[in-house]
Structure formats: structure tokens, C-alpha cells
Amino acid sequence: MNKMSIKDVNVKSKKCLVRVDFNVPMKEGVITDETRINGALPTIKYLVDNGAKVILCSHMGKPHNIFTDGFGLTKKEKKAVEKLPESERDAAKAEYLKKALKDKEKFTLRPVAERLSEKLGQKVVFAEDVVGPQADKAVSEIKDGEVVLLENTRFEAGEEKRDEALCKKLASYCDIYVNDAFGTAHRSHATTAAIVEYGFVKTAVCGFLIEKELSVMANALENPVRPFVAILGGAKVADKLKVIDNLLEKCDTLIIGGGMAYTFLKAKGYEVGNSLVDTEQIDYCLGMMKKAEDLGKNLYLPVDVVSAKNFPDPIDAVIETTVYDIENIPADVEALDIGPKTAEMYAEAVASAKTVIWNGPMGVSENPCFADGTISVAKALAETTATTIIGGGDSAAAVTNLGFADKMTHISTGGGASLELFEGKKLPGIECLNNK
Numbered sequence: 001m002n003k004m005s006i007k008d009v010n011v012k013s014k015k016c017l018v019r020v021d022f023n024v025p026m027k028e029g030v031i032t033d034e035t036r037i038n039g040a041l042p043t044i045k046y047l048v049d050n051g052a053k054v055i056l057c058s059h060m061g062k063p064h065n066i067f068t069d070g071f072g073l074t075k076k077e078k079k080a081v082e083k084l085p086e087s088e089r090d091a092a093k094a095e096y097l098k099k100a101l102k103d104k105e106k107f108t109l110r111p112v113a114e115r116l117s118e119k120l121g122q123k124v125v126f127a128e129d130v131v132g133p134q135a136d137k138a139v140s141e142i143k144d145g146e147v148v149l150l151e152n153t154r155f156e157a158g159e160e161k162r163d164e165a166l167c168k169k170l171a172s173y174c175d176i177y178v179n180d181a182f183g184t185a186h187r188s189h190a191t192t193a194a195i196v197e198y199g200f201v202k203t204a205v206c207g208f209l210i211e212k213e214l215s216v217m218a219n220a221l222e223n224p225v226r227p228f229v230a231i232l233g234g235a236k237v238a239d240k241l242k243v244i245d246n247l248l249e250k251c252d253t254l255i256i257g258g259g260m261a262y263t264f265l266k267a268k269g270y271e272v273g274n275s276l277v278d279t280e281q282i283d284y285c286l287g288m289m290k291k292a293e294d295l296g297k298n299l300y301l302p303v304d305v306v307s308a309k310n311f312p313d314p315i316d317a318v319i320e321t322t323v324y325d326i327e328n329i330p331a332d333v334e335a336l337d338i339g340p341k342t343a344e345m346y347a348e349a350v351a352s353a354k355t356v357i358w359n360g361p362m363g364v365s366e367n368p369c370f371a372d373g374t375i376s377v378a379k380a381l382a383e384t385t386a387t388t389i390i391g392g393g394d395s396a397a398a399v400t401n402l403g404f405a406d407k408m409t410h411i412s413t414g415g416g417a418s419l420e421l422f423e424g425k426k427l428p429g430i431e432c433l434n435n436k
């Protein structure tokens with residue numbers, strides 16, 4: 001990687017503004033998954049141990065911009081209220097305001113500061129604002145080796161809007177900007193990229209998490225040990241058009257599962273019943289199959305499916321299932337998982353691979369009736385000695401829930417960011433950093 005990291009600069013006594021990804025899942029004020037906090041620890045510990053003044057910032061969730069708009073309505077909510085009949089406006093307004101008031105408790109980073117403090121074994125000063133008086137005070141008083149966490153950056157409207165004044169103020173808090181939030185590296189927000197892009201900080205480097213994510217994934221994409229197998233699943237073809245296109249060029253075998261497989265099968269002339277089909281993407285699928293053929297790449301599609309008469313409701317409801325070969329899918333069923341023959345075929349492709357990347361479930365894996373395809377792919381990855389990379393999201397959850405996490409070479413902390421890497425895109429949060 002040609003970007004500078006914290007190891008390439010002298011951090012001693014320097015104020016380091018570190019953009020981390022503390023967007024952790026919370027339930028009633030309790031953190032339910034600490035993976036993201038743990039992911040940021042190596043960078044934070046290194047900076048502390050090397051005498052930096054560590055000022056952390058992160059967003060959490062999608063709250064009201066309460067530091068900008070007060071506890072008032074957002075522009076979107078104001079518009080929604082205006083569209084309502086006069087008689088319903090007051091009630092709707094009251095509902096929105098109630099929600100805004102709750103956002104301060106629901107999306108505060110205070111519990112993260114407390115947990116982080118326990119993990120580091122030292123005090124983490126929590127500022128209840130992002131660029132307000134508390135942040136000013138904490139930053140002006142910070143000493144070498146100390147840690148401050150600013151409040152949720154998305155409480156400021158300027159975070160997502162790349163507000164220049166917000167960037168300038170945040171830049172005044174630091175000598176060095178460090179980005180270690182891989183999960184938001186594909187976003188161009190104030191704290192993820194704009195602060196550097198506007199030229200307000202001159203020294204901008206990455207932390208260890210971004211360094212690791214990039215070196216594993218960029219290496220697999222650019223210099224894979226072959227055979228290189230890419231597995232894509234998930235609901236819609238339309239969400240992964242560029243990913244399929246780019247990966248076909250890089251890999252030797254592209255395996256397609258999940259809802260997106262049925263638009264390909266339809267394009268090949270199969271009847272797929274009520275399965276997910278995006279008629280607007282039929283030509284695209286034909287184009288991709290032609291591209292695979294022209295490039296001499298394998299493109300694997302399901303040969304059998306697990307189906308049901310209806311989509312399960314609720315999603316985890318146990319319902320009757322039937323397996324069909326793709327030539328025989330009846331008109332009144334929906335294919336909700338790859339079938340056993342397909343699972344075996346995909347597992348064999350994985351077994352003979354030297355590099356595998358995977359993003360997206362093979363079926364409606366939230367439901368045990370349609371989870372076998374995803375489980376068998378996860379098992380195949382766990383059993384191979386190949387380099388295995390999981391691109392976040394549902395496939396990462398599947399691998400972790402099955403207890404296979406430590407059998408994978410790398411599980412990305414950023415589903416969206418890793419998909420954009422698979423698309424061949426440059427990530428703004430990384431592009432803005434200083435080159436070596």
C-alpha cells in the first residue's frame with residue numbers, strides 16, 4: 001500500500017484526531033457487539049504508548065442533527081409534515097420531536113467511552129459535543145498518552161454535508177489526522193475525508209485497521225494466488241452490477257447465488273416461477289455471461305434450488321420446502337436457497353481454489369429452512385487452506401455465527417467499503433491520505 005500509516009510519522013506529543021468506526025449496535029444503552037471497538041484498539045494503543053494526544057471521533061447510527069437543528073425537525077421531516085393534511089400536522093410534529101429527543105440518549109457515544117476506558121485500562125474523557133465548549137476544553141487540556149472521545153459526529157448536520165466550518169474547527173484540534181474507520185472509508189463526509197480534502201490538515205495517515213483491510217483485500221484483487229474464486233450472493237443483481245463486472249476480470253471463477261442468481265437463470269431461458277427476477281437486468285446478465293465466455297472465465301449458477309410456495313412471513317417462520325432442478329421449477333414457487341447439488345458444486349470450486357472472496361448469502365439465510373446453501377459455502381471456506389476473505393455484512397455474520405471466524409484469513413469490518421473495493425472503486429477516506 002502506498003499510503004502513509006501512523007508508523008511513518010512521529011506522533012510523540014502530537015494531537016492526533018483519529019476517525020474510528022464506533023458505530024456499534026446498541027440495545028437500551030448496552031453495546032451488543034464490540035467488534036468495532038476491538039478493531040480500533042491496536043491503533044489507539046499504539047498512539048497512547050507512543051505519547052500521542054489521542055482525540056477520537058466517530059458517528060453512530062443515523063440520528064437527528066441535534067447539535068445543528070436543536071431538537072427540532074429535520075428538513076426532511078418538515079417537508080413530510082407539510083405534505084400532511086392540516087389536521088394531522090401537529091400530531092406528526094409531536095411524534096418527530098419525541099424521536100429527536102430520544103436520539104440524544106439512543107445515539108450517544110458515552111457508553112463506548114466507558115467500555116473503551118475499561119479495555120484500555122485508562123480514563124477516556126468524553127466530550128458531550130463535537131466542536132462545542134466541552135470538546136474545546138478536553139482538547140486544550142489533553143496530555144501526552146491521554147484519550148478523548150468526542151460525541152457522535154452525526155449530531156452535527158455538517159458531518160454528512162462536508163461543512164467547511166466544521167472541518168476547519170475539527171482540524172484546529174489536531175496536528176495529525178488519522179483515519180482508521182474502514183467501515184466509512186467509502187463515504188466522503190467531514191471527518192472521513194473532507195477535513196483533509198479541503199487542505200485543513202497537512203499530515204493525514206491511516207491506522208492499522210485500514211492498513212490491514214487494504215493490504216489483504218487489495219492484494220487478493222491485484223495479485224491473487226490462483227485459482228481465484230469469487231462468490232457473490234444477496235438479494236438483487238442491480239446492487240452488484242459493477243462488482244460482478246469488475247470481479248469477472250480479476251477472478252478465474254465467479255460463483256453466483258442468492259436472489260440475484262434467478263435473473264441470470266431467467267436470462268438463460270429458464271422458468272424460475274415467482275423467484276426474484278429483475279427484468280431490467282436481463283440484458284446485463286446476458287452481457288456478463290458473454291463476457292465470462294470471451295474471457296475464458298467460469299461463471300457458476302445454481303443447478304437446483306430449495307423453494308417454497310410463499311416467502312416466509314415472519315422471515316424466520318418454519319415452512320414447507322421442496323427441492324427442484326432448475327429445469328423443473330414450477331410456476332407457483334419461489335426459489336429461496338441454492339439446492340444440495342449446487343452447494344456441492346460450489347464447495348468443490350472452493351476446495352480447489354487458492355484465493356476466495358465472498359460477499360452475500362446464498363439464500364434467505366435468516367431462515368433455517370433456507371440457510372443450508374450459505375452454511376455449506378461457509379464450511380467449504382473454513383475447510384480450505386486458501387486465502388479466504390469475507391466482505392462483511394450477512395456473510396460475515398454467517399461465518400461468525402457458525403463459529404468459523406478464526407478459520408478465515410480476513411473478515412472485513414466494512415461491508416459497503418469492501419464491496420466498493422471489489423467494484424474497483426477508489427475509497428475517498430483512503431485516497432485523501434498522504435502517499436508514502
Ligand code: AMP
Nearest residue numbers: 234235258259335336360362363364365
Ligand atoms: P444483500 O443485502 O444484497 O447482501 O442481500 C441479503 C439479503 O438477500 C438477505 O436478507 C436474504 O434474505 C436475501 N436473499 C438471499 N437469497 C434470496 C432469494 N433467493 N430470494 C429472496 N431474497 C434472498
